[in-house]
Every structure is written in C-alpha cells, then in structure tokens.
Amino acid sequence: SSTKSKSRTTSLPRPRGLPIIGNLHQLGALPHNSLAALSARLGAPLMLLRLGSVPALVVSTADALRAVFQPNDRAMSGRPVQYAAARITYGMRDIVFSHPDGAFWRSARRASLSELLGAPRVRGFRGVREGEAAALVDAVADESRAGSPVNLSEKVMATSNKIVRRVAFGDDEEGDESIDAGAVLEETQYLLGAFFVVDYIPWLGWIDTLRGLRRRLEKNFRELDAFYERVIDDHIKKKRGEESKEQDLVDVLLRLHDDPAHGSTFGNRSHLKGILTDMFIAGTDTASATVEWTMTELLRHPDVLAKAQNEVRSVVVVAGNGRDDDDGMVREADVPGLTYLKQVIREAMRLHPPVPILVPRETIEPCTVYGHAIPAGTRVLVNAKAIGLDPAAWGPDAAAFLPERHEEIDDLSDHKPWHDSFALVPFGVGRRSCPGVHFATAVVELLLANLLFCFDWRTPAGGQQVDVEEEIGLTVHRKNPLVLVAERRAVK
Numbered sequence: 231s232s233t234k235s236k237s238r239t240t241s242l243p244r245p246r247g248l249p250i251i252g253n254l255h256q257l258g259a260l261p262h263n264s265l266a267a268l269s270a271r272l273g274a275p276l277m278l279l280r281l282g283s284v285p286a287l288v289v290s291t292a293d294a295l296r297a298v299f300q301p302n303d304r305a306m307s308g309r310p311v312q313y314a315a316a317r318i319t320y321g322m323r324d325i326v327f328s329h330p331d332g333a334f335w336r337s338a339r340r341a342s343l344s345e346l347l348g349a350p351r352v353r354g355f356r357g358v359r360e361g362e363a364a365a366l367v368d369a370v371a372d373e374s375r376a377g378s379p380v381n382l383s384e385k386v387m388a389t390s391n392k393i394v395r396r397v398a399f400g401d402d403e404e405g406d407e408s409i410d411a412g413a414v415l416e417e418t419q420y421l422l423g424a425f426f427v428v429d430y431i432p433w434l435g436w437i438d439t440l441r442g443l444r445r446r447l448e449k450n451f452r453e454l455d456a457f458y459e460r461v462i463d464d465h466i467k468k469k470r471g472e473e474s475k476e477q478d479l480v481d482v483l484l485r486l487h488d489d490p491a492h493g494s495t496f497g498n499r500s501h502l503k504g505i506l507t508d509m510f511i512a513g514t515d516t517a518s519a520t521v522e523w524t525m526t527e528l529l530r531h532p533d534v535l536a537k538a539q540n541e542v543r544s545v546v547v548v549a550g551n552g553r554d555d556d557d558g559m560v561r562e563a564d565v566p567g568l569t570y571l572k573q574v575i576r577e578a579m580r581l582h583p584p585v586p587i588l589v590p591r592e593t594i595e596p597c598t599v600y601g602h603a604i605p606a607g608t609r610v611l612v613n614a615k616a617i618g619l620d621p622a623a624w625g626p627d628a629a630a631f632l633p634e635r636h637e638e639i640d641d642l643s644d645h646k647p648w649h650d651s652f653a654l655v656p657f658g659v660g661r662r663s664c665p666g667v668h669f670a671t672a673v674v675e676l677l678l679a680n681l682l683f684c685f686d687w688r689t690p691a692g693g694q695q696v697d698v699e700e701e702i703g704l705t706v707h708r709k710n711p712l713v714l715v716a717e718r719r720a721v722k
C-alpha cells in the first residue's frame with residue numbers, strides 16, 4: 231500500500247529492536263527516562279521505534295516538538311485505541327480517548343471547555359477547594375501535634391481525590407456502604423496504567439487472559455458502572471425532589487443530556503459515564519503529583535522555600551487586613567498575588583511533569599516532519615520530561631531547579647504560554663491539550679499556598695536530603711512517600 235512504501239522512505243533514526251517485541255524491552259521501568267537516554271545516545275530528537283507491531287515516533291526536544299505539531303496539528307490529533315481504556319470509557323465515549331473526527335469528540339470537548347472545566351465553572355467550585363484545603367491543614371496539624379512526621383503524599387492524594395469527587399458527584403456519596411468508590415477508582419487507575427500485551431502484539435493477547443488482567447478489567451468495569459448508575463439515579467431523584475441549582479458536574483451533564491441542543495452528544499448515558507471517568511483518571515493523580523513534586527523540590531532548596539513562604543505570608547497579611555473571615559488560611563482571592571509561587575510550580579512541572587510521556591497520540595492521516603514521511607496510524611509519544619531538560623531550550627543549567635527562570639513571563643495566570651511554548655508542555659499541545667488546566671491550577675496553587683502559609687517544614691532527619699526517585703502509575707509520582715515534619719505557625 232502507499233502507506234507502506236511511504237514508511238520505507240522514512241529515514242529517521244530507528245534503534246534496532248528484537249523480533250516480535252521490537253523495542254519494547256528498551257522502555258524499562260521508567261520509559262520516559264529510558265527513552266530520553268536512548269534519544270541522547272543516538273543524538274536523535276526524533277526517532278522511530280517499533281513497540282511490538284506498533285510504529286512509534288518519539289519526540290524528545292522542543293524544536294522537534296514544534297516541527298512535529300505546528301504544521302500537523304490535525305494529523306497528530308488521534309489517540310490509539312487501547313484495550314483497557316476502550317472498555318473503561320464505554321468504547322471511547324469520552325473526551326480523552328474518542329476519535330477526533332467523530333462528531334462526539336468535537337462537541338464534548340467544546341462542552342468541557344464551556345460547561346465543565348472552563349474558568350467560570352472552576353471559579354464556582356472555590357468553596358469546595360477552600361473547604362478541602364482547610365481540611366488538609368487540619369489533618370496535617372492534627373497528625374503533627376506530637377511532633378511526629380506526616381505522610382504528606384497520602385494526605386495530598388486524599389485531598390485531591392476528595393475535591394474531584396465533590397466537584398463531580400457532590401458531597402453526599404460518602405454514606406454508601408455497598409460500593410467502595412475509592413477502591414474501585416483506584417483499581418481503574420491501576421488497570422489503565424497496566425501493560426496489556428494485546429495493545430502491542432495483538433496475536434499474543436491471550437497472555438493478558440492468562441495473567442488475569444482481562445477478568446480484573448471486566449470486574450472493575452462492572453463495579454464502576456454500578457457506581458455511576460447509582461450516582462446518576464440519585465442525582466435525577468434529587469433534582470425531581472427539589473428545585474435545586476446545579477451543585478456538581480453530574481448535574482451539569484444531566485442538563486446537557488436533557489437539552490435538545492446537546493442531546494445528540496450527551497443523549498446516551500454511556501457518554502455521561504465516560505466523561506466522569508475522564509475527570510477521575512485525568513484530574514486526581516495529576517494534581518496531587520504536582521503538589522508532591524513541588525514540595526519535594528522546595529525541601530531540596532531551602533532558599534526557594536523561604537522565598538515562597540515570605541511571599542505568601544506577606545501577601546496574605548495584606549489581603550487579610552479588614553477581612554472578617556480571617557482564620558489563618560489563604561483564600562483564593564489571595565492567590566493571584568503569589569507570583570513567585572506560580573514560578574515555583576511551573577519549574578516543578580518542568581522537571582517533574584506528572585505525565586512525562588504525554589497521553590499517546592496517533593496520526594490520523596499521513597504527514598511530513600523534517601521532510602520525513604510519517605504514515606497514518608503511527609503512535610506519537612511526546613517525552614515532556616526530556617523536553618523540559620532540553621539544553622537547547624533551557625540552557626546549560628537545564629537540570630537545575632531555578633524558578634526565577636520564569637520571571638520574564640508577565641502574566642502567569644494566563645494559561646496560553648503553556649500551550650504556545652513547545653518547551654514546557656506538561657499539559658500537552660494543540661487541539662488535544664489538557665482542557666483541565668484551569669481546574670488543576672486552581673487546586674495545586676491553593677493547596678500549596680496553604681501548606682506554605684500554615685506550616686514550617688523540615689525533613690525528619692533535618693537537612694535537604696529528599697530523594698527524587700520516581701514510580702510509574704497512571705502518573706509518575708514519588709516512589710517513596712514524602713514524609714515531613716510540619717510545624718503549625720501560630721495564628722494570632
């Protein structure tokens with residue numbers, strides 16, 4: 231076929247692979263690091279791998295990313311069909327995995343920006359975030375009262391989870407004993423991060439059955455579905471019962487479901503459930519990993535920690551003047567003034583993008599990159615971590631944690647630079663970039679501002695010894711939980 235002959239003309243570097251598995255064995259336990267090393271060794275900003283039977287273009291520098299995406303945004307806008315994701319999302323009836331040419335993705339994405347995850351909706355959930363930030367501060371204070379160290383990773387993960395659950399489903403799902411929603415969603419995350427042989431070597435897919443993975447997936451899907459059915463039914467009942475305003479995203483989705491203008495998009499319950507799954511898989515782990523890595527780097531750089539704390543403590547004192555609700559917490563109204571904190575978060579995301587190899591893309595049509603023909607159906611893996619460390623984009627000190635390097639960006643509250651810059655891409659690029667960026671930023675900034683405002687932090691042994699070992703799940707988080715000693719500042 232023409233696709234085949236085109237792929238033969240492609241002369242991109244192709245690291246030699248093994249029969250059947252191709253380059254799969256070279257991915258290692260932390261593929262973003264293995265691929266960064268491979269790309270550096272070959273001097274190949276772009277390289278073509280074979281993962282089982284899947285051809286994969288790996289992008290490892292900012293320049294290469296621009297060359298790949300800028301002229302080819304449409305060609306690059308597909309997602310591969312992956313076994314577990316397809317099941318969990320009711321056959322790609324969601325935003326993250328649906329095909330970009332279908333009517334569904336386009337209108338669901340538009341609705342996600344205007345109705346679900348846009349700035350006004352995010353602002354509307356300020357109370358949820360402030361409430362959960364206060365609960366986090368209380369939990370940390372309680373546990374550290376006796377001077378014992380706090381497992382901050384665990385606490386932040388629980389907080390992030392709670393925020394997404396409250397925003398998505400409301401607060402009253404807690405009382406149900408028939409389903410442990412937390413455990414079900416945790417298993418979902420595990421399965422979505424798991425390696426299914428069938429995705430790479432289809433004819434060896436029976437191995438997944440032998441490993442019990444398919445059975446696990448079916449069980450999880452049934453539990454997840456039962457949970458969603460109950461949540462949706464409860465919301466419909468509640469809505470009939472009272473003239474209630476929209477409390478959470480399920481309410482919003484139900485309105486879209488009933489609205490003839492959106493009916494064709496959201497008319498099917500599977501679509502509502504698929505989108506709810508997106509919110510969980512995309513929104514929980516990512517935000518907590520960002521907070522965790524930012525705190526990690528702050529503890530490793532006491533000067534930066536001190537500067538960020540001085541900022542938040544002085545800004546909030548000023549803002550707190552005349553406030554009648556002053557309870558020693560940072561409010562969202564205080565956050566826009568925290569310029570340095572925003573630089574710190576940006577720098578932490580550069581060195582520790584929570585999704586270091588971005589959600590995979592797949593070309594939906596043939597295209598050309600640097601004169602090389604890339605056939606349709608090529609997997610595209612963007613190594614955001616390698617790009618964050620690219621010396622051509624960030625200078626010889628690219629590996630150093632220096633928040634000041636973001637000083638020249640005037641408007642840190644404007645998210646456009648995230649998307650326009652091909653050098654800092656934790657939220658992806660182009661038409662499939664993350665629509666949850668406002669949602670995530672609001673959570674991350676408020677939690678960090680409060681942790682810095684309310685506590686003085688140190689490592690249990692004193693000193694700056696905090697490792698940066700990574701573990702891969704759905705996101706890349708710390709291998710060892712971040713355990714720190716927190717000392718509550720006196721509130722006047």
Ligand code: HEM
Nearest residue numbers: 325326509512513516517589657658659662663664666670
């Ligand atoms: C720090 C937090 C987050 C990070 C680092 C992150 C990262 C990403 C990345 C890398 C992608 C793929 C982009 C691409 O293909 O170019 C993505 C897509 C997506 N994210 Fe996020 N995300 C975060 C938070 C959130 C939140 C809070 C939500 C929703 C509640 C969300 C919803 C989505 C959705 C729906 C997509 C799919 C977009 C599409 O395919 O059209 N994300 N995210």
